[in-house]
Amino acid sequence: MSTYTQPDKTGHFGAYGGRFVPETLMAAITELEEVYDQSKKDPEFQEQLSYYLKQYIGRETPLYFAENLTKLAGGADIYLKREDLNHTGAHKINNTIGQALLTQKMGKKKVIAETGAGQHGVATATVCALLKLECIIFMGEEDIRRQKLNVFRMELLGAKVISVSQGSGTLKDAVNEALRYWVANVDDTHYIMGSVLGPHPFPVIVRDFQSVIGKETKRQYTEAVHSLPDAVVACIGGGSNAMGMFYPFIEDETVKLYGVEAAGHGLDTHLHASSLTKGKPGVLHGAFMYVLQNEDGQIQEAHSISAGLDYPGVGPEHSYLKDTNRVEYTSVTDDEALEALVMLSREEGIIPALESSHAISYGLKLAKEMGKGTGLVICLSGRGDKDVETVQSLIGGSEHE
Amino acid sequence: MNKLTKALEDCQTNQEKAFIPYIMAGDGGLDRLKSQLLFLEKSGATAVELGIPFSDPVADGPVIQQAGIRSLKNGTTLKDVLKKVMEIKNDVNIPIILMGYSNSIMAYGLKEFTEDCLQAGISGCIIPDLPIEEEAIFSSIKTAGILLIRLVTLTSSQERITEITAGAEGFIYAVTVKGITGTRDVFGGELGGYLKKVKDLSPVPVLAGFGISTPDHVRDAIQSCDGVIVGSKIIECFETGKENQISELIQASKGLVRK
Ligand SMILES: Cc1ncc(COP(=O)(O)O)c(C=O)c1O
Numbered sequence: 001m002s003t004y005t006q007p008d009k010t011g012h013f014g015a016y017g018g019r020f021v022p023e024t025l026m027a028a029i030t031e032l033e034e035v036y037d038q039s040k041k042d043p044e045f046q047e048q049l050s051y052y053l054k055q056y057i058g059r060e061t062p063l064y065f066a067e068n069l070t071k072l073a074g075g076a077d078i079y080l081k082r083e084d085l086n087h088t089g090a091h092k093i094n095n096t097i098g099q100a101l102l103t104q105k106m107g108k109k110k111v112i113a114e115t116g117a118g119q120h121g122v123a124t125a126t127v128c129a130l131l132k133l134e135c136i137i138f139m140g141e142e143d144i145r146r147q148k149l150n151v152f153r154m155e156l157l158g159a160k161v162i163s164v165s166q167g168s169g170t171l172k173d174a175v176n177e178a179l180r181y182w183v184a185n186v187d188d189t190h191y192i193m194g195s196v197l198g199p200h201p202f203p204v205i206v207r208d209f210q211s212v213i214g215k216e217t218k219r220q221y222t223e224a225v226h227s228l229p230d231a232v233v234a235c236i237g238g239g240s241n242a243m244g245m246f247y248p249f250i251e252d253e254t255v256k257l258y259g260v261e262a263a264g265h266g267l268d269t270h271l272h273a274s275s276l277t278k279g280k281p282g283v284l285h286g287a288f289m290y291v292l293q294n295e296d297g298q299i300q301e302a303h304s305i306s307a308g309l310d311y312p313g314v315g316p317e318h319s320y321l322k323d324t325n326r327v328e329y330t331s332v333t334d335d336e337a338l339e340a341l342v343m344l345s346r347e348e349g350i351i352p353a354l355e356s357s358h359a360i361s362y363g364l365k366l367a368k369e370m371g372k373g374t375g376l377v378i379c380l381s382g383r384g385d386k387d388v389e390t391v392q393s394l395i396g397g398s399e400h401e
Numbered sequence: 402m403n404k405l406t407k408a409l410e411d412c413q414t415n416q417e418k419a420f421i422p423y424i425m426a427g428d429g430g431l432d433r434l435k436s437q438l439l440f441l442e443k444s445g446a447t448a449v450e451l452g453i454p455f456s457d458p459v460a461d462g463p464v465i466q467q468a469g470i471r472s473l474k475n476g477t478t479l480k481d482v483l484k485k486v487m488e489i490k491n492d493v494n495i496p497i498i499l500m501g502y503s504n505s506i507m508a509y510g511l512k513e514f515t516e517d518c519l520q521a522g523i524s525g526c527i528i529p530d531l532p533i534e535e536e537a538i539f540s541s542i543k544t545a546g547i548l549l550i551r552l553v554t555l556t557s558s559q560e561r562i563t564e565i566t567a568g569a570e571g572f573i574y575a576v577t578v579k580g581i582t583g584t585r586d587v588f589g590g591e592l593g594g595y596l597k598k599v600k601d602l603s604p605v606p607v608l609a610g611f612g613i614s615t616p617d618h619v620r621d622a623i624q625s626c627d628g629v630i631v632g633s634k635i636i637e638c639f640e641t642g643k644e645n646q647i648s649e650l651i652q653a654s655k656g657l658v659r660k
Contacts, residue, residue, distance in 0.1 A: 010534060018534070018535050019532060019534055019535060020503050020530045020531060020532075020535055021459075021530055021532065022459065022460045022529055022530060022532075022552075022554070023532050023552045023553065023554045023556075023557060023565075023576065024554040024555070024556050024576065024579060024580075025556075026532050026534075026556070026557070026561070027556040027557065027558065027561075028556070166463075166466060167456065167457070167466075167470075172457060173457075176457050176458075176459050179459045180459060180460075180462075180580075180581045183459075183460070183579070183580055183581055184578075184579055184580035184581065185579075186556060186579065187579070281507075282504045282507055282508060283502070283503040283504040283507060283530065284457060284504065285457075285459070286530070291504070293504070293508060295478075295508065296478040296479060296480070296505070296508060296509075297455070297479070297504045297505045297506075297507065297508025297509065298455070298456040298473065299456045299457050299504070
């Protein structure tokens with residue numbers, strides 16, 4: 001493969017991406033692009049970022065050889081990239097800390113963000129508390145009901161949580177409402193997009209801040225095994241942990257990359273979140289990308305057991321990597337993810353997030369097919385504490401005397 | 402000549418200001434469309450902006466969002482809308498501008514959309530989530546002679562306004578608030594200066610829209626531009642049966658001759 005240089009100067013990954021936003025936002029995203037480009041060359045900014053990544057978030061995270069899981073699979077050696085060990089329990093904070101520092105650099109005092117399960121909301125509220133930024137989180141009223149504990153967490157961290165009842169009252173509507181708020185308050189407010197979504201430059205910024213995952217993995221794997229892994233697996237909601245993991249490997253053709261979407265109740269039902277497999281290209285939230293939609297172009301609701309994968313689109317760069325066949329995209333059902341969550345808990349003493357359990361499930365299947373002596377890395381994007389209640393209600397706890 | 406261009410030229414010749422009301426297609430059922438268009442035509446509107454309902458209208462406030470949801474609940478699709486406009490085009494004279502989000506047009510298929518618009522006699526399109534940077538993919542609409550109306554906003558720099566107005570077709574839609582559509586009580590003091598600045602640069606008429614909801618707003622705005630677009634208020638009036646207020650708004654635009 002020739003050197004990978006996506007996106008082009010106008011923010012297009014092949015045909016995907018771009019800036020499909022109201023004119024009012026063009027000034028803000030152009031400013032963001034300029035400030036971001038400066039920050040890349042600014043040693044002081046980079047030093048600040050490294051400092052917080054290490055001292056506040058706890059990086060680097062281990063690349064853990066999962067011996068029991070490897071034995072169980074009986075094929076490839078399985079390594080887990082432990083993003084669950086980050087402060088706040090998932091990869092989301094790699095991005096929010098970077099964007100919060102950009103907010104400061106732009107001289108803006110207020111941050112808004114959308115959240116589905118509350119993971120990105122908590123990661124945003126956390127860095128806003130740290131850097132003394134006002135923080136408003138938009139969350140669908142349906143999700144607020146389902147994720148009470150995370151709502152309280154955000155409030156405890158000093159954020160204001162706004163309930164969104166518009167549309168279907170879920171994540172996509174929270175993004176719409178956050179965008180509307182941004183249009184009206186663009187002078188003093190930065191929008192911290194939570195995944196590799198939205199208008200250019202967001203997909204690039206989020207990818208770059210998350211690519212610390214893949215960079216560390218590559219170095220750690222090479223140090224331990226003296227070669228590159230044969231395959232890398234990550235789950236896909238909007239696609240940020242996967243993009244961060246894949247990006248440093250894109251030019252390494254021998255490394256197979258697998259993105260795992262949520263198949264919900266199954267791909268032959270309407271209850272899934274497999275935008276790349278079952279959707280078609282369209283515009284949502286400022287970018288041209290694969291989207292779940294009907295014939296008339298109305299966006300459809302996604303469904304997944306894991307709120308973090310419950311989004312009807314997948315970022316433009318993944319859309320491009322699908323069409324160019326650099327990444328293979330596949331999916332895992334609710335039941336399979338649940339089974340993988342229990343399995344990893346028992347085998348390794350690690351309770352993964354339901355999102356990450358999708359990657360675990362597919363990774364285990366893949367490891368079985370790969371020969372002994374090969375190596376596989378799975379991105380364990382977050383810990384499962386937030387999901388314990390959901391899991392208990394589904395599989396039940398045993399009775400105690 | 403394009404019907405909209407002609408209507409705007411007539412305004413200029415008659416020293417009149419333009420008034421373009423926005424209605425949501427399929428709100429109250431598509432069967433209502435013909436009578437709404439005829440009412441607006443008879444009341445003196447220059448053209449009509451016909452909204453296409455979309456599940457995720459990021460540029461719209463609560464009133465238009467609700468109208469869109471009502472329309473979608475009625476099962477309205479863009480195909481149905483264009484079919485209806487084709488059906489009634491011999492009875493209705495007023496120029497029609499479609500206002501729809503990028504995805505509705507993409508899902509329709511650009512080629513089919515353009516052909517069907519031509520057949521239905523659509524004069525122009527306004528796509529609120531399409532800045533000039535992304536216009537190229539929709540260029541076949543322009544090539545077919547359907548006007549692609551561009552927007553400028555209070556956050557557009559002088560440089561951008563120059564670039565946007567340079568290639569403008571039909572008219573320039575000057576957004577009058579930092580925010581989404583919806584009725585407003587007051588406007589920022591910078592409005593008059595902003596409209597004059599856009600007007601100085603624009604080779605085509607400049608129409609102000611977003612938030613304009615009273616006859617006073619209309620009278621204020623037209624001092625510094627060539628006309629107004631009123632959306633949320635028109636929808637409210639049709640929804641609550643206060644068509645007389647629509648006539649009052651249109652009349653307010655006729656009260657002032659071009660300086
Ligand atoms: C633990 C975890 N993994 C994955 C995701 C999915 O997001 P993305 O695809 O952007 O990594 C989320 C989103 O909330 C999450 O919390």
